[in-house]
Amino acid sequence: MLYSNQFAVGNKPIGIASLAAIARRNGHQFELFDCTQFQLVRDDVSESDWNLAGAKTLAFKAASNPERLPARTPVSYRGLIDKLLGSVDEFTATI
Numbered sequence: 001m002l003y004s005n006q007f008a009v010g011n012k013p014i015g016i017a018s019l020a021a022i023a024r025r026n027g028h029q030f031e032l033f034d035c036t037q038f039q040l041v042r043d044d045v046s047e048s049d050w051n052l053a054g055a056k057t058l059a060f061k062a063a064s065n066p067e068r069l070p071a072r073t074p075v076s077y078r079g080l081i082d083k084l085l086g087s088v089d090e091f092t093a094t095i
Helices: 014-025 051-057 077-093
Strands: 038-040 073-075
Touching: 038 077, 073 077
Parallel strands: 038 073
Antiparallel strands: none
């Protein structure tokens, strides 16, 4: 499963946890690729964090204690796609 919400960090929606539990209970393997663990940066502006656009356009409240948020690995969109495809390859190799 792909959780593509780039503009949030921390706990995942309860729906994902519910789907994972149901899938596993019924004998299916479940793997989650969580995009929130990455900090998207533009290829042409290496330090520009695209995640910050969500904070502005979606009017997210800024964290009062950002030092407690999990660290996110900087990656370009192409790099994120490569990581997703690598994760899929690793997962399918175990089946």
